[in-house]
Amino acid sequence: MNNLHYRPLAVAVSLCVGLMSSVGAMAQETPRVATELDRVEVTGSRIKRAEVEGHLPIQTLTRTEIERTGLTSIGEVLQQLTGSGSALNAKFNSSGNFGFPPDGSGVGAGSAQVDLRHLGAKRVLVLVDGIRWVNESSASGVGSATDLNTIPLAIVERIEVLEDGASSLYGSDAIAGVVNIITRRNFDGAQVTMNYGEYSKGDGTQKGIDLAWGTQGDRYSLFLGASYTKQDPVYANTRDQSRLPKPGTGLSFGSGSIPQGRFQFVDPNTGAAQDLVPNVGSGTPTYDGSAGCSRTDDYHCFTSADRFNYAQYNLLLTPSERKGIFGQFRFDITDNLQWYVKALGNRRESTNQAAPEPIGLGPNAGTGNAFADNITVSALNPFNPFGFDLVSSDNLQFIGRRPVEGGARVFEQEVNTSYVATGLVGDFEAADRSWFWDVNGMYSKNKAEQTNYGSYNIRNVNLALGDPAICAATPGCVPLDIFSGEGSITPAMLQWIQPVVRDRSQNELSLFTANLSSELFTLPAGPLAFATGYEYRKYEGSYQPDPLTVIGHYNGVPSLPTSGSYDVNEAYLELSIPIFAKSALGEKLDLSLAGRYSDYSTFGGEFTPKYGLRWQVTDDFVLRTSYAEGFRAPSIGELYGSAARGDLEIFDPCSIGLGGDAPRGNAANCAALGVPSGFQSANSQISVTTGGNIELDPEHSRSFSAGFVWSPWFANNTEWSERFDVEVTFYRHTIEGAIQAINAQTQLDLCVDSLDPLYCNGITRANTGAISSFNNRLTNLGSIKTDGWDVDLFYTLPQTDIGQFKLGWQNTFVGRYEALGAAGQRQPQEPGVEVADSSIPEWTSNASVSWALDNWNASWTVRHISELTEQCGDASAFPICSDQVAGTNKLAATTFHDMQVGYKVDWMKGLQLSLGLNNVFDKDPPICLSCSLNGYDASTYDIPRGRFWYARADLRF
Structure with a gap:
């Protein structure tokens, strides 16, 4: 085995040993009553066990926390996490000549995605109840990310976010992390939830109704849910x-x-x-x-x-209408055997203009x-x-x-999602131990049609x-x-x-899994537990543009059909090995090992290991670390995506700027490229041909994390504190052979600066000097490296006559983000920089305080994004560019405030009334000069003049 696998563990163990002496000394000097961390179910392990606290960096969003945001889309909720990066949402008006991305996924119009650690939505695995969800379809390509608008928010019980590599447990795509959406299951009675909201300018109305009904018996449970959500548009000319x-x-x-x-x-x-x-x-x-x-x-x-x-x-905000129904039935065939069946149907109708x-x-x-x-x-x-x-x-x-x-050009999407799953869950006793098993089958499809007027x-x-x-x-x-x-x-x-x-497209996923978990034998420190299993998946996808487009008669952004399929067989093994317990070195030390072998029909086999240590130094202090290798298989769009075009905001260094400033490029080099003196581009957009590559290899990743969870005994169940928790995690991700195209602006700049055929091949110019073709295809890039820290604090005050307060403060600090092309070309993305309609803030922070007294409750949330810098491009000639000499613009640090107040009426099983205001102070996003549309980064900030009020009524009976 490669010694490299052990180096991160050695670093973490050294960290643990270094901290041990001080923590142990504190424990000896100060007598205390032992406490334990709360016991919770987490994503990131297949082993059934009672003690799971602090094993992995998991963030859990409860239904109460989700409702506190006032948002109606899972994607929009997840995009507010401090560890989230830029991803599509309703603020992206992404049709028209916005262009096709090179991965063949299409423009994703109307979808909502999640990006963790700024590594891209396609490197985040989305599960529903622990099983993969089908990839998106928006009628413009074969997507490799998940459209979270295909999952109604009304069926969600909680969302668990694992911000760590997990390919050894879940397979491909789990490079940046895993989002596991847990559906509502044990529900008795009925619930009706109605909501209405709009922006302070009277537009962007949101309204919806959710229905839930459930019943339970001695051997069965049934839950049925229905959801309707409508979002009206906000037009750019109103701001x-x-x-x-x-x-x-x-x-x-x-x-x-x-x-x-x-x-x-x-x-x-x-x-x-x-x-x-x-x-x-x-x-x-x-x-x-x-x-x-x-x-x-x-x-x-x-x-x-x-x-x-x-x-x-x-x-500014695209309209959509979503309708969804969901049902889940569980039946206990015996005391040790349960059968379940789940089904979902969802329709999204959205519009871009x-x-x-x-x-x-x-x-x-x-x-x-x-x-x-x-x-x-x-x-x-x-x-x-x-x-x-x-x-x-x-x-x-x-x-x-x-x-x-x-x-105007109007693009109307209709996306239909169907999902059905069934399986058996059981346990039995054998060899003096309990065995847990499950088998699951699932089929899901996203089918989309887009009509363009x-x-x-x-x-x-x-x-x-x-x-x-x-x-x-x-x-x-x-x-x-x-x-x-x-x-x-x-x-x-x-x-x-x-x-x-x-245009039409669809994505299909067929899946079968079988899992087994138990204890192998007992060691001096406790039982050695394991989980093992098998998974089979088949992906099928296709994109069929209008026949007019196929034959080359379409005046808009051209594209060709795409279709393909592949399947994969996988087997995994996970072990939890207790090293010691109740010793002089601490309460407990566990080693976790996991490995998964994947056999793909497209490229062959891959093995991905993961190693982890969890050291419970005292009852209230846990150190943890993990090292994982992962991979992401090329998707159907990346492999088979045919030639398409993106009309990108690119500044030609050989052109006089649209503001009249002189060309930035070397005059002799521009002349050698056939550009005459005095040339000026007709438009700020340049057409770039994109497409898949059948020769792509999987991208490989290494993920390392180390940190601690501390719930100090002196701040739990005291007069001044009911509970206080601190969680600190260092993360590092490295991706080799990342599948993406070199940044087009970077390629053009390098071509003009160096005249190197490596960059200039594929870029041709007409006899007038204008760029007539620009080929920018997918490849396996050199590397992406990123690291940073998560620092989270949670404080619950005791109940008093004026109520109970809870405070939470979550922070992500990005220390490094470096992307290199296959030949070492430095890509422009880095911490503190805005580029290509996305940003990597050095610091993002969410702080909240909630209060409850009798039937009243209230909350206040603060969302902070640190300062960013962008290249002004041709806009450097204008005073709006904050540093015209350097040609850069500063996007000031921005803070949004949200509030909500609620009252529970003791009627039936409870009527909860809530009134909220997001962006309380009507804070505008910073002006972005490099962004393609609407003068701001829609993936990072609220819309301009974005104060939004809403009301919700929730009746249970």
Whole structure:
């Protein structure tokens, strides 16, 4: 066995020994009454045992704590944990030309995910009652993460979060941690919960109703639940921070594809380079071929004032409607054998919206679509005012026309989730010991359809702008007028060029598990316990874009079909070995060992071990440490995902900035790449081709944690303290061969700086200097390394005449985050930095105080995110960039406050009334200049002007 496995344990043992003397001395000097930590069930072990406190860094969210947030989505609740990173939620308006990620998962529109330790949602394993949940489907790809909106919050009893590697127990994906959602089971009676809330500006209304009913008998229990939740939209144009493309920059970062039309070409008659916009109200414009910007015709030269404000059509909060039903029945066949069956059905209907889709034509458009990039606009087109052909390979550079006549792009998703599971749970006595076993079978499917209104058929646009004779010979074709300004595109023209686009995708998971747990024999310090088991899983996934997209006629973000499947057979063994008990070295020392072998149909076998020590030094002080190896198998989308495109916010170092600042790139290198002096990109978005890679290997991880749990005897059951707990954990994760694409901005910068083919291959430019293609595919990157500390304190005061108070303070400090490309390229993510619509704060903190007296209760919660820094990019020319010299912007530390007050009416079994206010002081998020939409990081902060009030009524009978 590799000695590397033992090094983290040696470090932890040294730490334990170092702390032992001081803790032991304290225990000898001060007499006390022994106390024990509370006994709880935890995720992270298959062994059935009575004593599980402090074995692993587990955070448990009770139903009461979940309700205190006022949130209606499991994903949004988990994203408020201090150890959570950036992940999709309802604040991401992610359709439109936001683009496809390279892992083939699609844009995830309408979903809610969880990311732990900033390692990505696909590296978090989500379980429901200890069994895997199916991956997401949003009709735009084959996802490799879990959409938590497929699980109704109403069925949740509690959520257990293991922030440690656990591949040895659960297999692939459990690199950053495990989220185990425990459903409601033992319930007697009925419950109706109604909630309503909205933002202080009167929008973003949330309302819902949850129904629960359960009954129990001597040998059975039954629980039925139903849930309905509706979230209304919040529009970006209702908030000052999000009503423009980037706050504080006016229209400089608006789109160059505009309702009036922008025309860049070289006049073949005069040789004059033109960049023209027809004057408003000119009707059919006249063109006289004059050069310069002092014109006598119906045009003026394009300026930033002409740019289109696409932000006014965006959504700050996307609407959704979720309906779910769940049932769970358990029957005791004998005193030692139970059968269960569970079923769930859930439907999510959600909507994303983007600005009217631009039609970009010519080499500077860089769409990668031949119908757009290689077009000839005929001189014979009845609306062409120039009197000559506009040819991509000759005189045409760029046409940008925003057909607002066709309305905004609207993407409607319908996602249906089905789930059924059954199994047997039993125990028996043999060889003077108890044996516990279970067998489980499960099938689940996510099936999604997305309907897109407001996009265009670029092939039909090409025909309608070409030779009128060819158009006349094509059934349905109508010549298109993109030349006469806003309003020139008639309903007949729209009928020819504007289709309804439908995409579909699905993910399926079939699973069988069998587990056995008992004690092998008794050692001097206690019994040696074990758990072992077998698991079989089969994954199937597919994505089928609209036939229009497949054949290349779709004007929007292109993609191709994806389909694939694989299966895996696994076996595991876990041991809990007592080393000593009741000795001079402490109360108890246990060694835990676990190993899992996985055999994949796609790449073969993997073995993942885990080692842990738990040292209960005294009754109230526990030291623990663990070391685990893990892996994540490439997902269906990562392996088989076909070519797609992402339109990313990338700044070309060879281009004059949109704010007018000089190009950042080396002039000689830019010239060598074919970029002429004075070149300026037409838009701030660059189209990047993405896709899967069948040659991918699994990514491998190493996880280490060490820490302690302390419930000091002098602060438990005293006059001034009922209970006081301190939990400190150091964590470190290392991932080798991480599956992702090199950051596109980093690749482009390195290409311009070095001219190295390693970075420049795949990036091509048109003869105008514009990037015409950018290939940025998945690969096994060099490494990701991160470490940090969790420091949590919990204090419960004794009951007094003024009530009982409980305080909690949870903190995560990120010490390091370093991502390297396969050739050692340093990626831009690091602690304290905002990049690519995500952040890694150096410190996140949640503090709460709750109070209860008789029928009254109240709580106050404080959420803090430390300061961040971002690159201003082209916005460095504007005062909104806090350090224009360095080209960086500071996102100030931000603190949100939430409160809730409740009263319980003694009617029936209890009527609980609650009133809450989130973001009490209406704190705005810090302005983000590098973020793609809405001027802030939607994965980290509340929306601008985000004070939200809500009311809840919960009746039990």
